[in-house]
Each structure stands twice: as C-alpha cells, then as structure tokens.
Amino acid sequence: AQSVTQLGSHVSVSEGALVLLRCNYSSSVPPYLFWYVQYPNQGLQLLLKYTTGATLVKGINGFEAEFKKSETSFHLTKPSAHMSDAAEYFCAVSPRYSGYALNFGKGTSLLVTP
Amino acid sequence: EAGVVQSPRYKIIEKKQPVAFWCNPISGHNTLYWYRQNLGQGPELLIRYENEEAVDDSQLPKDRFSAERLKGVDSTLKIQPAELGDSAVYLCASSPYDGEQFFGPGTRLTVL
Numbered sequence: 221a222q223s224v225t226q227l228g229s230h231v232s233v234s235e236g237a238l239v240l241l242r243c244n245y246s247s248s249v250p251p252y253l254f255w256y257v258q259y260p261n262q263g264l265q266l267l268l269k270y271t272t273g274a275t276l277v278k279g280i281n282g283f284e285a286e287f288k289k290s291e292t293s294f295h296l297t298k299p300s301a302h303m304s305d306a307a308e309y310f311c312a313v314s315p316r317y318s319g320y321a322l323n324f325g326k327g328t329s330l331l332v333t334p
Numbered sequence: 335e336a337g338v339v340q341s342p343r344y345k346i347i348e349k350k351q352p353v354a355f356w357c358n359p360i361s362g363h364n365t366l367y368w369y370r371q372n373l374g375q376g377p378e379l380l381i382r383y384e385n386e387e388a389v390d391d392s393q394l395p396k397d398r399f400s401a402e403r404l405k406g407v408d409s410t411l412k413i414q415p416a417e418l419g420d421s422a423v424y425l426c427a428s429s430p431y432d433g434e435q436f437f438g439p440g441t442r443l444t445v446l
Contacts, residue, residue, distance in 0.1 A: 229374075256437075263338070263425060263437035264377070310376050318432050319365050321390060324376030 222247040222313045224294075226325035234333050239283075239298040241328050243311030246292065253294045254312040254322065255285055264310065270294060271317050281305070306332045336360070338438035340426050346444045352414035355441045359407070359428030366403055367435065368411050369425040377425055383409065413443075421445045 227242040245251055252271050256264040268279025275287040285296045294311060308329050312322040339358040347353050359366050364385050369377035380399065382390040385406035394401065398417070403409040413420055423440040 254434075261439070261442075263439045264427075265437070266434055269434065312376070318429050318434065319384070321367060321369075321379035321382055322377075322435065324378070326374070327376050 222251060222315060222323050224311045224313050224323060224325040226311050226328050228328055229326065230329045232331040232333060233301045235303055236300050239301045239305065241296040241309050243294045243325060244292050245294060245313045247313060249315050252314045252317050253287060255296050256310045256312060258308040258310065301332045303332050306330055338426055338428055338436055340438040340441055342441060343439060344442050346446065347416055348446050349418055350415040353416050353443060355411045355424050357409045357426030357438060360436055363428035363430050365429045366409050367427040368401060371423040371425055416445045418445050
C-alpha cells in the first residue's frame, strides 16, 4: 500500500519569502511522486513529478522538489512566494508513472500575505 | 488541445434524488478516472477505466453508484439515490498509455 502525509494543513508566508510544503510518503515499492496545485473552483494541475533519475525535480512556476529516499520525503519549495501562488497543494504517490490511481494527501492550503 | 470536459459544473439536488455526471476525456487518452474530493480532503479514486473496461472499481459504492464508459471515450457516473454524505466534488481525469493524468474542473454536488 502507498500513502502520503502532508504536514500542515495551512501554511502562511509573506510575499517574497521561501515556500516550503512538506510531504512524506510510505511505499513498499519504488514510488512515483507528484505535486499538484488546485486553484479555487478548478481542477488539479501538475506542478512536477519524480519518476526515476535525478532526485531534484524542477516544475512549473518556479517550484521544485527533492526526493529523499532516506527520509521518505518529497518536500515542495519555491525560493520567493508570489501572491498568485495562493492555492491548495496536493502531494500524491503512485506505484507507476501512468495508468494507476494517485493516492493523494489531504492537501496544504498556502496563503501568501503582502 | 482541449482539456478534460465535465458537466455540469454545479448540481444541487435533494436527498434520495438521482444525479448523473458526464466526462469527456482528452482525445486519445485510453485511461479514465473518476475521483471524489470531500471538503478539505484530497481526491480519492472511485473507478478507473482502461478503454471501456472498468479495471479498478473497488472503492465505488456499488449499492448506489454506477458508471459506464461507452466506446471507450465519454463516461457517465451516476448516483441513485443520493445521500447527504455524497456532497463533494467529483473529478474526472484521463491519461494516455504512458503519460500523466490530466484533470477536469470537476462537478460540485450539493445534496440537501
């Protein structure tokens, strides 16, 4: 079985500050890991994914995440927050890159203050 | 390229009434997923199709939920009768054989 735990249901940062959203996973097989963003009344959009290879993954909108097997973590970061980053962020895990359901965390709501 | 299309976007019904949601996946995507997202939670899979075959419906409450994917393209998810606890956002996603999942905007169901 695979699952993810997102630490912190709400995170607040100032505009221009570092964004750090935490995700820890549990998996009995090599995991495929994903971060999705959801804006109000919209579907989920893929930010980035880890499949194999390089453990530091760069995504859209300046986000990146690092896969750390020893810590079973896949934290999402962005050096400088922008007001438009305010949204719900979901970490997800799957046993394969494609064709399998994603197991999502409960999400972290990011608030960016001026 | 058009994304995943879902309709309706919003639906309000009274309990015990039936309701249906429709999804049109991205052209060429053979895998289609229905997820349910409860308030304050991440999406959870209800059913997954490979072409027209339901290959994972273990989380679908079969006493009241049904789904179909005719000709391996569009899909319909139905609830009959609806209960208060069915209030949620129902998300449809699709993926090609070796690609990522793309999500539609969802249908927000409110059961009164």
